Amino acid sequence: MLDFVTALWLGFIGACIGSFLNVVAYRIPLGLSVVWKPSHCPKCGHNIRPRDNMPVLGWLLLRGRCRDCGAPISPRYAIVEAAMGTAFFVLAYVELFSGAANLPAALADPAGALDSVVFPNWELIILYAYHATLLSLLMAAGLIDQDSQRVPRNFLFLAGAVVCGALASESWFLYPERTRNILINQWKAPCDAAFGASWGALAWLLPLAALRRRSSDSMKRFLRNAAIASAIAGGFLGLRPIVRIFALWLVGILANRGLKAVSKSRLSPLLILWGVTLLHLACWRPLARLLSW
Ligand SMILES: [Zn+2]
Numbered sequence: 540m541l542d543f544v545t546a547l548w549l550g551f552i553g554a555c556i557g558s559f560l561n562v563v564a565y566r567i568p569l570g571l572s573v574v575w576k577p578s579h580c581p582k583c584g585h586n587i588r589p590r591d592n593m594p595v596l597g598w599l600l601l602r603g604r605c606r607d608c609g610a611p612i613s614p615r616y617a618i619v620e621a622a623m624g625t626a627f628f629v630l631a632y633v634e635l636f637s638g639a640a641n642l643p644a645a646l647a648d649p650a651g652a653l654d655s656v657v658f659p660n661w662e663l664i665i666l667y668a669y670h671a672t673l674l675s676l677l678m679a680a681g682l683i684d685q686d687s688q689r690v691p692r693n694f695l696f697l698a699g700a701v702v703c704g705a706l707a708s709e710s711w712f713l714y715p716e717r718t719r720n721i722l723i724n725q726w727k728a729p730c731d732a733a734f735g736a737s738w739g740a741l742a743w744l745l746p747l748a749a750l751r752r753r754s755s756d757s758m759k760r761f762l763r764n765a766a767i768a769s770a771i772a773g774g775f776l777g778l779r780p781i782v783r784i785f786a787l788w789l790v791g792i793l794a795n796r797g798l799k800a801v802s803k804s805r806l807s808p809l810l811i812l813w814g815v816t817l818l819h820l821a822c823w824r825p826l827a828r829l830l831s832w
Pocket residue numbers: 580581582583584585605606607608609610
């Protein structure tokens with residue numbers, strides 16, 4: 540029961556972050572301030588009332604329409620909030636309460652919410668927050684790409700700062716899977732972050748360089764956005780995870796192409812990256828056993 544309530548509470552925080560990311564993705568490409576203006580209806584300009592601003596529930600209670608002018612509000616806002624909420628909820632069980640049993644090497648004994656949150660186990664909480672941060676950054680990048688905008692370069696600096704913080708811990712517990720046989724044994728985790736980020740970026744920058752002349756502007760923008768997002772994922776998780784995520788990502792992109800032929804709605808490949816990263820975080824241990832080298 541306590542586990543469920545705590546997970547629900549974390550899921551609610553995730554949904555609120557999803558709500559914030561919706562605003563970030565809308566305002567940053569327009570050069571607007573993220574913080575200072577309250578949310579308002581784009582049609583009639585009325586401010587959204589606090590009770591209607593509740594993640595997911597607000598949209599459901601309004602049945603997707605503005606309370607003042609009745610203009611339809613895209614279900615995308617509620618979907619993003621629900622996706623982030625679900626991610627935080629799932630990650631609470633598979634990572635936070637389980638003693639990180641999802642990772643190739645567990646951090647602690649499975650203790651449930653009582654021992655991991657109420658009597659805080661900081662390593663576990665930091666690990667959870669670290670992966671939640673990664674998912675938030677990827678979701679924001681995905682939403683910006685979905686709107687055919689350029690992901691700001693500041694995302695890389697922000698992610699770089701978080702990764703530097705992660706590497707400041709002496710035991711490098713935020714990098715549970717380290718590449719074997721990297722030259723400098725004592726520097727495994729920093730090497731992993733650097734190689735992961737470079738691998739993630741190069742996987743998209745090389746085609747960008749090769750196709751420079753022939754590709755359309757929208758293709759170039761996508762390759763650039765994808766390079767930023769996968770560099771972030773690689774830096775956060777390390778070399779082997781990003782190679783595995785990349786393989787899953789390609790499968791997801793192909794599956795999405797198949798779906799698009801049927802439904803005709805376009806889903807940004809960066810949102811697929813968000814999904815496969817969540818999948819990889821949740822199933823890290825079995826995936827590491829299945830696809831290892
Ligand atoms: Zn309105």
